[in-house]
Amino acid sequence: xISLKNVxxxxxxxxxxxxxxxxxxxxxxxxxxxxxxxGAGKSTLLYLISGLLRPTAGDVNVNxxxxxxxxxxxxxxxxxVPEEIDIPSISLESFVKAYSPFYxxxxxxxxxxxxxxxxxxxxxxxxxxxxxxxxxxxxxxxLACHTPVLLMDEPTNGLDIPGKSEFRKAVVKTMNDExxxxxSTHQVRDLDQLLxxxxxxxxxxxxxxxxxxxxxxxxxxGLAPVLPETGVIWSEPIMGGYAYMKMRTPxxxxxxxxxxALFNYIYTRKPINAFQA
Amino acid sequence: MIQTDNRxxxxxxxxxxxxxxxLDEYRKxxxxxxxxxxxxxxxxxxxxxxxxxxxxxxxxxxFNKRGLGFFVTEDAVDIIRKLRLETLLGEESELFFSRxxxxxxxxxxxxxxxxxxxxxxx
Numbered sequence: 001x002i003s004l005k006n007v008x009x010x011x012x013x014x015x016x017x018x019x020x021x022x023x024x025x026x027x028x029x030x031x032x033x034x035x036x037x038x039g040a041g042k043s044t045l046l047y048l049i050s051g052l053l054r055p056t057a058g059d060v061n062v063n064x065x066x067x068x069x070x071x072x073x074x075x076x077x078x079x080x081v082p083e084e085i086d087i088p089s090i091s092l093e094s095f096v097k098a099y100s101p102f103y104x105x106x107x108x109x110x111x112x113x114x115x116x117x118x119x120x121x122x123x124x125x126x127x128x129x130x131x132x133x134x135x136x137x138x139x140x141x142x143l144a145c146h147t148p149v150l151l152m153d154e155p156t157n158g159l160d161i162p163g164k165s166e167f168r169k170a171v172v173k174t175m176n177d178e179x180x181x182x183x184s185t186h187q188v189r190d191l192d193q194l195l196x197x198x199x200x201x202x203x204x205x206x207x208x209x210x211x212x213x214x215x216x217x218x219x220x221x222g223l224a225p226v227l228p229e230t231g232v233i234w235s236e237p238i239m240g241g242y243a244y245m246k247m248r249t250p251x252x253x254x255x256x257x258x259x260x261a262l263f264n265y266i267y268t269r270k271p272i273n274a275f276q277a
Numbered sequence: 278m279i280q281t282d283n284r285x286x287x288x289x290x291x292x293x294x295x296x297x298x299x300l301d302e303y304r305k306x307x308x309x310x311x312x313x314x315x316x317x318x319x320x321x322x323x324x325x326x327x328x329x330x331x332x333x334x335x336x337x338x339x340f341n342k343r344g345l346g347f348f349v350t351e352d353a354v355d356i357i358r359k360l361r362l363e364t365l366l367g368e369e370s371e372l373f374f375s376r377x378x379x380x381x382x383x384x385x386x387x388x389x390x391x392x393x394x395x396x397x398x399x
Contacts, residue, residue, distance in 0.1 A: 031322055168320035172313075175323060193286055193321045212322075222283045255283040 002026040002049060002149065002180060007058030009044055018044045022058070022205050026197070028148065029177040033195040034184040035263055040202045042184040043083065046151045049182070050080040062149060076102055081142045083153040085134055089127030092137060105146035110174060114140035117166040132158045139167060143174045150181045156190040164190050188259040198259065200266045207266050212257055220248045221258035234265035286321055290329035293319075295338065295357045298349055305349045309339060312347075336360065 007022045019041040026032060036042045047053040048060050051067030051074070060067055065074035088095065100106040115122055118136040126137060135158045142150060156164050171181065171194055185191055198215065200208040210218075222228075223243050227235055231246040245261045248254070282289070294315075297303045310318070316326035330347060333339045337356050339347045350356070377387065 165320060169317050172317045172320060172323060193325070196322055196324055212325075216285055220283075254285050254288075256285045258283075 001028060001061075001063060002182075003059075003061045004045075004048070005059045005061075007048060007055045007060060009041075009048060009053060010056050011044075016203070017056070018203065019048070020204055022201075024199065024206055024209055026180055026182075028180045030196045031171065031175060031181045031183065031194050032197045032199060033188070033191060033259070034182055034199050034201070035186075035188065035259070036184075036201040037267065042201065043153055045201070046080060046153055046182065046184060049149070050078055050151055051075070052080070076104055077147050078149040079103070079142050079145050079147040079151070081139060081150075081152040081155055083157065085138050087126050087134060087138060089125075091125050092122065095126060096141065099141070100145070103145040103147060107144050107146060110146065111140055111144035113173075114143055114166075114170050117170065118163060132160060132163065135159060136163060140170070143170050146174060146179075148178055148180065150179065152181070152183045154185055154187070155183060156185065156187050168194055188263070192257070192259050198257075198262070200263060202267075208262070215257045215262065216254040218248060219245055219257070219262075220252055220255040221245050221261055222255060234261060234268070236261070236264065287325050287328035287332065290315070290319060290321065290326060291332045294329065294333060295361075298338065298353050299357060303349050305351055305353055308346050308348050 003025045005023055007019060008017050009019045010017045022041075022045070034042050034045070044053065048055055049062060049067060051070050054068045062074065063077060065071055065077075067074065067078075090098075096108075096111065100108075112122060115137070118140055120133060120136055120140070124133075124137065126134065129137060135155075139152075139155060142152070156167060159167060168191070175181065183191055183194075195212055197211050198208065199206060219233075221244070223238065223241060225241040227242050227244055228246060231249070232244050233246060235242045235244040243258065243261055245258065245265050284292075294303070294309065297309075303309045309315075312326045312330055313323055315329075316323040319326065330339065334341060334347070337350055338353045340350050341347055
């Protein structure tokens with residue numbers, strides 16, 4: 001369980017809060033997509049959850065721990081994959097030897113399997129890898145740690161095309177009911193099929209926090225040469241017609257959630273909440 | 278091009294399993310992959326795959342043997358054919374028929390076309 005209560009954070013020297021009066025609760029067993037425009041505070045949120053930043057106000061609680069206490073028992077339960085990775089120029093073997101003892105659930109087998117699927121050999125030297133390969137090696141290690149909480153900031157950036165698909169498989173393989181995975185991303189098409197839950201935020205807080213199942217019940221999404229006559233709440237011209245989002249009526253079939261449409265709807269709508277309306 | 282298949286992933290997964298049963302890839306009374314194996318191979322959330330299996334179980338296409346996994350039912354093929362025919366003649370035929378009507382195609386013409394199609398497939 002991850003819970004934030006009225007959390008604000010302001011970077012030193014900044015005139016405004018990066019996160020303001022932010023509250024959310026996440027139960028375990030979920031893969032959560034964290035979406036927000038550039039500068040919306042997504043990375044800041046991940047740093048607050050992992051104890052890298054201390055909230056200016058409010059409380060953060062992760063599985064009973066206050067992350068800022070940086071209790072070793074807490075740190076062994078959480079892994080953060082930052083957007084830009086800085087790993088030492090040593091062999092992967094030395095890296096694993098140095099870092100895996102911190103993570104009691106670390107599995108050598110999961111690591112080998114992930115490396116194999118990422119097309120990396122276990123005897124690589126981290127200093128000789130390309131940016132994308134470094135990311136793959138780090139992701140493989142992160143997934144193999146089997147921490148109850150795994151936070152990933154733009155994990156698919158820099159991955160090649162087969163790498164993205166292997167990444168999705170590896171996430172599903174290491175997922176279980178005790179685990180919470182939060183993935184912050186702009187690459188919604190890389191990840192949408194993995195998500196249970198979507199959180200859309202801006203600097204003023206959470207703008208949407210819903211399960212995919214609830215979104216499928218509430219809205220339908222489609223592409224059509226001509227817009228439907230009723231119920232359309234968002235649309236955008238595309239080649240050959242329109243992409244649209246509309247309120248679903250109970251007799252209508254559910255559709256797949258179009259996260260890009262949902263995101264644009266949330267960011268362009270007037271300040272009313274469709275879930276309260 | 279407008280891609281019209283906006284059905285949820287769980288519906289498409291269920292459909293895909295039905296295809297495999299019709300193609301005899303999964304045979305009656307044989308075990309199909311587990312929810313987790315299926316989720317991994319299709320790179321989808323395990324809960325989404327579980328939803329697809331639930332639909333198929335409700336429709337009587339697969340059944341659960343406790344501790345052993347999911348198996349194709351004895352009548353799976355008949356059930357799938359019946360359900361697919363219902364969808365085809367129901368919602369899916371709507372657009373086709375409305376276009377035929379606009380083009381004033383007579384029922385006889387349509388019958389001949391279908392007969393011709395069948396003989397060309399032989």
